[in-house]
Amino acid sequence: MVAEILFKSLVLIAAVVRGYEFPEAFKRCRMNDKDFEICLAKTIENAFQLIGSSGIPSLSLPSIDPIQITSLEIGAGTSAVNLVQKYKDVKVYGFSKNKVEEAHMDFDKKILTFTTLYPELRQEGKYSVNGKILVIPVFGTGDSVIQLMDPRIVHTVVFKELTKNGKKHFHVEDYKLGISIKGAHYDFQNLFDGDKKLADNILKVINENWNVIFEDVRAGVETAYSAVCKAMANRLFDTVPVDDIFLK
Secondary structure, three states, X not given: OHHHHHXXXXXXXXXXXXXXXXXXXXXXXXXXXXXXXXXXXXXXXXXXXXXXOOOEHHHOEOOOOXXXXXXXXXXXXXXXXXXXXXXXXXXXXXXXXXXXXXEEEEOOXXXXXXXXXXXXXXXEEEEEEEEEEOOEEEEEEEEEEEEEEOOEEEEEEEEEEEEEOOEXXXXXXEEEEEEXXXXXXXXXXXXXXXXXXXHHHHHHHHHHOHHHHHHXXXXXXXXXXXXXXXXXXXXXXXXXXXXXXXXX
């Protein structure tokens, strides 16, 4: 009993000195493990799920379910969707309910790639839109819900190496997402200043042509979500040295 108390005290002291502490359930991988990439995929999946709706305060990680975004803007598309979309007080649900399909870390080039699968991502928030969809003028402000069905996201993370307090850290220089989906559903309340007939008609067009609509705004969605993922990743890597994330 005394030994157990002493051990826990030493762990707590070490955490205070380091400024961070891994939860007991947080998985990590050894770089020389022959199944490193399998472990890496499971570790990333585990991390997303652990962060969940409560975050991991001991690693400076806020919750990701929902991810909260103060504001984001998606510019007009190039063909079907000539529509500027502005959102505020956004919440994106579903990021912790992922399955990591594969993962690879190139330590020489300092590039991490992994692929996540989700049953659904759901974005809620206040919206303002103005422009055209399929040559139809569209405008409105109000509440919105966007559901992305079965999204598959390829993450490409580029690091640079820094030294902080004598320890090697990674810092994310670039974070790109490639998003593909199998369906989408859009709901914008108060389109056309509350004209329900016009709103119902345009929402029917939007949802029947979800693939055309999404493809035109996909780059904007990827850019917006990438910025959030980059900020989240840097919270972890700025806090924890590389050797404590990827074990030797």
